[in-house]
Amino acid sequence: xxxxxxxxxxxxxxxxxxxxxxxxxxxxxxxxxxxxxxxxxxxxxxxxxxxxxxxxxxxxxxxxxxxxxxxxxxxxxxxxxxxxxxxxxxxxxxxxxxxxxxxxxxxxxxxxxxxxxxxxxxxxxxxxxxxxxxxxxxxxxxxxxxxxxxxxxxxxxxxxxxxxxxxxxxxxxxxxxxxxxxxxxxxxxxxxxxxxxxxxxxxxxxxxxxxxxxxxxxxxxxxxxxxxxxxxxxxxxxxxxxxxxxxxxxxxxxxxxxxxxxxxxxxxxxxxxxxxxxxxxxxxxxxxxx
Amino acid sequence: xxxxxxxxxxxxxxxxxxxxxxxxxxxxxxxxxxxxxxxxxxxxxxxxxxxxxxxxxxxxxxxxxxxxxxxxxxxxxxxxxxxxxxxxxxxxxxxxxxxxxxxxxxxxxxxxxxxxxxxxxxxxxxxxxxxxxxxxxxxxxxxxxxxxxxxxxxxxxxxxxxxxxxxxxxxxxxxxxxxxxxxxxxxxxxxxxxxxxxxxxxxxxxxxxxxxxxxxxxxxxxxxxxxxxxxxxxxxxxxxxxxxxxxxxxxxxxxxxxxxxxxxxxxxxxxxxxxxxxxxxxxxxxxxxxxxxxxxxxxxxxxxxxxxxxxxxxxxxxxxxxxxxxxxxxxxxxxxxxxxxxx
Amino acid sequence: xxxxxxxxxxxxxxxxxxxxxxxxxxxxxxxxxxxxxxxxxxxxxxxxxxxxxxxxxxxxxxxxxxxxxxxxxxxxxxxxxxxxxxxxxxxxxxxxxxxxxxxxxxxxxxxxxxxxxxxxxxxxxxxxxxxxxxxxxxxxxxxxxxxxxxxxxxxxxxxxxxxxxxxxxxxxxxxxxxxxxxxxxxxxxxxxxxxxxxxxxxxxxxxxxxxxxxxxxxxxxxxxxxxxxxxxxxxxxxxxxxxx
Numbered sequence: 001x002x003x004x005x006x007x008x009x010x011x012x013x014x015x016x017x018x019x020x021x022x023x024x025x026x027x028x029x030x031x032x033x034x035x036x037x038x039x040x041x042x043x044x045x046x047x048x049x050x051x052x053x054x055x056x057x058x059x060x061x062x063x064x065x066x067x068x069x070x071x072x073x074x075x076x077x078x079x080x081x082x083x084x085x086x087x088x089x090x091x092x093x094x095x096x097x098x099x100x101x102x103x104x105x106x107x108x109x110x111x112x113x114x115x116x117x118x119x120x121x122x123x124x125x126x127x128x129x130x131x132x133x134x135x136x137x138x139x140x141x142x143x144x145x146x147x148x149x150x151x152x153x154x155x156x157x158x159x160x161x162x163x164x165x166x167x168x169x170x171x172x173x174x175x176x177x178x179x180x181x182x183x184x185x186x187x188x189x190x191x192x193x194x195x196x197x198x199x200x201x202x203x204x205x206x207x208x209x210x211x212x213x214x215x216x217x218x219x220x221x222x223x224x225x226x227x228x229x230x231x232x233x234x235x236x237x238x239x240x241x242x243x244x245x246x247x248x249x250x251x252x253x254x255x256x257x258x259x260x261x262x263x264x265x266x267x268x269x270x271x272x273x274x275x276x277x278x279x280x281x282x283x284x285x286x287x288x289x290x
Numbered sequence: 291x292x293x294x295x296x297x298x299x300x301x302x303x304x305x306x307x308x309x310x311x312x313x314x315x316x317x318x319x320x321x322x323x324x325x326x327x328x329x330x331x332x333x334x335x336x337x338x339x340x341x342x343x344x345x346x347x348x349x350x351x352x353x354x355x356x357x358x359x360x361x362x363x364x365x366x367x368x369x370x371x372x373x374x375x376x377x378x379x380x381x382x383x384x385x386x387x388x389x390x391x392x393x394x395x396x397x398x399x400x401x402x403x404x405x406x407x408x409x410x411x412x413x414x415x416x417x418x419x420x421x422x423x424x425x426x427x428x429x430x431x432x433x434x435x436x437x438x439x440x441x442x443x444x445x446x447x448x449x450x451x452x453x454x455x456x457x458x459x460x461x462x463x464x465x466x467x468x469x470x471x472x473x474x475x476x477x478x479x480x481x482x483x484x485x486x487x488x489x490x491x492x493x494x495x496x497x498x499x500x501x502x503x504x505x506x507x508x509x510x511x512x513x514x515x516x517x518x519x520x521x522x523x524x525x526x527x528x529x530x531x532x533x534x535x536x537x538x539x540x541x542x543x544x545x546x547x548x549x550x551x552x553x554x555x556x557x558x559x560x561x562x563x564x565x566x567x568x569x570x571x572x573x574x575x576x577x578x579x580x581x582x583x584x585x586x587x588x589x590x591x592x593x594x595x596x597x598x599x600x601x602x603x604x605x606x607x608x609x610x611x612x613x614x615x616x617x618x619x620x621x622x623x624x625x626x627x628x629x630x631x632x633x
Numbered sequence: 634x635x636x637x638x639x640x641x642x643x644x645x646x647x648x649x650x651x652x653x654x655x656x657x658x659x660x661x662x663x664x665x666x667x668x669x670x671x672x673x674x675x676x677x678x679x680x681x682x683x684x685x686x687x688x689x690x691x692x693x694x695x696x697x698x699x700x701x702x703x704x705x706x707x708x709x710x711x712x713x714x715x716x717x718x719x720x721x722x723x724x725x726x727x728x729x730x731x732x733x734x735x736x737x738x739x740x741x742x743x744x745x746x747x748x749x750x751x752x753x754x755x756x757x758x759x760x761x762x763x764x765x766x767x768x769x770x771x772x773x774x775x776x777x778x779x780x781x782x783x784x785x786x787x788x789x790x791x792x793x794x795x796x797x798x799x800x801x802x803x804x805x806x807x808x809x810x811x812x813x814x815x816x817x818x819x820x821x822x823x824x825x826x827x828x829x830x831x832x833x834x835x836x837x838x839x840x841x842x843x844x845x846x847x848x849x850x851x852x853x854x855x856x857x858x859x860x861x862x863x864x865x866x867x868x869x870x871x872x873x874x875x876x877x
Contacts, residue, residue: 037414092612094413095358099557099608102360102550106601113594217594221546225425228418263440267429270422277419278409487740487749494737497726504686504720506712506741506789562728 004136009254011139015147017250019208021243022150023223024230025157026201032237033174033194036086037094039101042223043108044199048074048206049215050116056123063123064149067207071200078199083192090191105220112217120214128211146208153204154243157197161239170194174237222266229273235286244284248272309625320470324463332462336534338575339469340527345555345567346476347523352553353562354480354489355516356496358417361424363548365395365521368427369528370538371437374445377533379436384458384533391525398423399521403514412499421546428544438538445536458533465534472526473568481564483519492516496562524552547597554600558607560614569616574600637700639664639825640685640716640793645694645704647684654680656849657694662793667819667826669836669857672846673869678829679721681846682795685827686718687711699792712741717791719782721798721829725770731757732766734781738788753788760784760814776803780811787818794818796828800835812838837861845869 027041038044051070055061085104089097130141161167173180173190181187209215226249234245249269257265276283324332344366351357372394373387402423406416432440458468483489491512494502499509532538542548559570578596585595611618638661647655655677662668670678683689685696687708696704703714717738726734735753736746743749757763760780765773770781779799786794796815800808812835818824830836836843836857843860845853847869853860860866 096608096612098358098414098417099604103601103604103608106550106604107598110594110597110601114592114598118593225418225421229422232415232418261433263432264429267426270426273422274405274419277411277415278405281409281411281415485746487744487746490733490737490740490746493729493733494726497728498724500688500708501720501724501726501785502737503708504712504718505738505785506709507737508707508709 006255006258007136008138009258010251011137012143013251013254014247015139015143015250016212016254017247018147018150018243019205019212019246020226020230020250021246022154022201022208023205024227024234024246025154025239025242026198026205027227028231028234028237028239028242029157029201030195030198031231033170034082034086034191035090036082036195037098037101038198039098039224040105040108041202041227042225043105043220044074044202045206045209045223046112046215046217046220047108048203049210049219050112050121052207052210053121053123053215062125063207063211064145067149067204070207071203074199074203075196079192079196082195083188086195087188087191105224109217109220112220116217118216118218120216122214123210125211142211146211149208150205153201154239157201158239160197166193226266226269229269232283233272233276235283238283238285241283241285306625309620312623312625324466329462332466334575334579336462336466336469338572339466339473340530341551341555341571341575342568343469343473343476344524344527344552345559345571346473346480347520347527348552349556349562349567350480350483350523351516351520353556353566354484354496355492355513357513357516358413359420359520360417360546360553361420361422361549362524362552363544363546364398364420364424364427365524366528366531366548366552367431367538367540367543368394368398369525370532370543371431371443371528372525373529374443374532374538375437378443378445384529388526388529391529392522395521395525395528396518398427399517400514403517407510407513421549424544424546424549428540431540431544440540442537442539445532447536465530469530472530476523477564477568484564488512488515551600554604558603558615560616563614563616565620566614566616569619570614573615574603577603638662639699640827641697642681642685643695643697645681645684645691645696647680647689647692653849655684655691658846658849658851659694660844660851660854662825662827664792664825665819665823666841667815667828667839669840669843670827670829670846671831671836671843676846677849678846679797682718682797682829685711686716686795712789712791715792716795717786717789717793718795719779719786719797719799723775723778723782725773725778725781727771728769730767730769731762731773731781734770735784735788738785741789756784756787761810776807779803783814791824793825793827796826796830798829798831800830800832803832805834808832808835811835815839833861
């Protein structure tokens with residue numbers, strides 16, 4: 001167990017964690033604004049991953065390119081999903097929403113199973129085999145670019161919420177639903193827009209993820225759980241928290257995979273979830289409750 | 291969740307005369323079933339009874355007390371492994387092993403409950419906690435060599451010719467009656483529970499925990515009770531599973547898909563009702579199997595069709611029939627409660 | 634000669650992130666009295682109720698009930714000590730029937746369900762809700778929900794009843810009916826009542842003493858006739874000019 005090995009594993013975990021963070025960011029945005037517990041989040045990511053695989057195997061389109069049409073498609077789908085199916089459930093109790101999305105998740109996983117079968121699929125591009133040398137460190141090019149894309153997308157989302165009028169309107173809705181309606185904001189449309197944006201995060205994260213792991217339909221529930229763990233650890237409703245949580249989970253999983261066994265890596269994530277829920281339920285960067 | 295109907299005092303007012311008559315006929319059919327059904331129908335009936343039972347056990351926690359557990363497969367697994375381990379490693383029969391199973395499950399439930407309720411973790415966060423525990427345990431068992439790890443844990447292959455109820459080795463018929471008895475007991479137990487102070491306090495907590503507290507209900511104590519009872523009941527399903535199928539794999543038995551299967555019956559049938567879990571389990575199993583059979587006859591064997599069907603059913607119920615199918619059905623068939631009680 | 638107070642609020646304070654919701658409030662509620670707590674919105678009245686009922690813990694000060702300190706008790710412990718409360722925004726058990734709602738309250742002292750049910754029915758009779766005892770609580774109108782809330786709290790056999798704006802939204806005739814119910818309970822059972830109220834009609838009809846809260850502070854106490862003419866009180870409700 002050399003220092004080099006551990007360092008490389010940690011860096012790889014960090015970079016993967018940024019992609020996880022983008023996925024979780026989508027969930028955080030959706031939950032923070034629309035207050036919907038998107039239990040189909042990981043399943044949506046799996047759709048994106050399969051879409052990237054399909055585009056690659058059919059027409060050789062690189063995931064970095066495919067992410068554009070896929071992101072657009074996901075925006076539309078997310079928008080429609082919220083506006084048509086989920087919107088009436090906003091006023092219903094949490095459990096109700098949960099069940100609705102559990103149903104959607106089940107349908108997605110098994111529809112993918114029917115369409116693609118249970119076997120793992122992936123994307124094979126040449127630059128996946130390249131790496132950059134930084135002294136003793138060996139960084140995968142694909143992983144680096146994926147992480148960079150994730151960061152750029154997240155930054156774009158930050159900027160949107162911070163500086164654009166639409167973004168501010170959405171934040172107003174999140175802060176005060178009734179107040180937003182009173183000042184004349186079309187809350188329903190803004191919610192749909194937010195869900196669309198959250199879906200875009202998922203789409204981009206999925207396209208990036210497919211460069212790093214093999215995908216199979218049963219990965220969906222695992223990613224959903226991971227997204228929730230990250231958001232809770234990082235802080236519900238905190239965008240920075242999602243990325244921070246993602247990086248933490250990515251690194252701890254990588255280290256756990258190295259020191260325990262690879263199949264046990266998610267045990268660390270769950271242990272972290274329990275610890276956070278007990279000692280700091282608002283997460284690392286979340287707002288403290290009264 | 292959607293407003294579960296009020297529990298009325300007991301079975302007698304849950305059904306009117308017509309309903310009771312129907313129930314009697316159903317009871318007769320169930321008892322006589324193994325004598326005229328094919329082995330295929332028998333195994334299907336066992337699946338229905340199994341999910342009716344686990345659904346009933348889960349319903350205690352969610353339908354009665356309002357605590358959403360999405361990791362109930364944890365108790366099935368722990369219960370099954372506990373009894374199986376005692377049988378295989380120490381030769382201790384299942385009728386004793388069942389106590390260890392219940393104890394182990396109640397211990398897990400106590401930990402989850404203590405963590406969650408002490409620290410005010412509820413709703414969705416609680417559900418996620420239960421999922422995390424189930425997953426954590428799954429991975430743990432995957433690496434536990436003494437219990438076979440991921441390769442699986444096996445009970446000695448059972449002969450099905452003659453019955454040895456003491457060691458739960460025997461024909462499908464024996465298992466059927468065992469499960470039927472378990473279902474009846476669970477049903478009676480739940481009916482009784484709802485009529486007691488515990489039952490009313492649970493429902494108060496489900497409806498409005500703050501108001502319940504203001505009326506003197508110690509919510510921590512009663513929520514814990516719900517978790518303990520539900521986990522103990524579910525453990526029995528695990529014991530049954532272990533001795534009926536004779537093999538246990540962590541990947542399968544602790545699987546989150548299993549947890550979801552457990553909750554489908556009660557939600558679709560009717561949360562918080564007594565007949566809901568049974569109705570839901572029966573409908574889902576029969577319809578799903580029907581679809582699989584129909585496809586097979588056309589020559590198609592597509593993995594995932596059954597689950598898509600489950601998902602669509604759940605979706606339909608959540609959107610259009612939030613109370614579940616039982617309340618609407620009872621009204622339609624005119625077998626519902628008297629006096630406008632809702633059951 | 635002063636009677637020992639049933640409820641004694643002693644220098645109780647509670648802050649929320651720097652804002653003083655309740656600031657050094659002290660007053661007593663003698664047994665068998667009906668006492669009103671009034672003040673503009675946001676004055677801290679419901680916060681005070683929450684402090685007494687155990688939903689919140691005081692930052693400083695003490696709350697003594699029947700000679701025992703109950704500050705820091707859980708809400709269910711406060712109920713066990715003998716205090717019942719209603720909520721400003723009613724919280725019925727929506728999925729349960731009217732009878733079952735009150736039954737839950739009655740089960741506090743009567744553990745046998747059948748007897749508790751009899752008790753619950755009797756209380757519903759007093760509050761004119763018995764004819765609707767099998768109706769699901771979700772189907773009730775607001776005035777009926779308020780009565781249900783009161784019935785439920787009464788079922789726990791409290792020595793002190795905290796009423797949080799139960800008259801809000803009631804028509805004058807309904808208000809008078811409620812006033813009569815409380816008067817009778819006070820007279821016949823010696824029930825002590827502390828009520829938060831904006832409906833002055835009820836306040837004047839019921840209370841023996843009134844305490845006035847503004848910005849978390851107690852600014853006036855005394856008999857109803859005196860309090861309503863107190864310049865400080867008028868000022869806090871109507872603005873500075875009215876005090877002149």
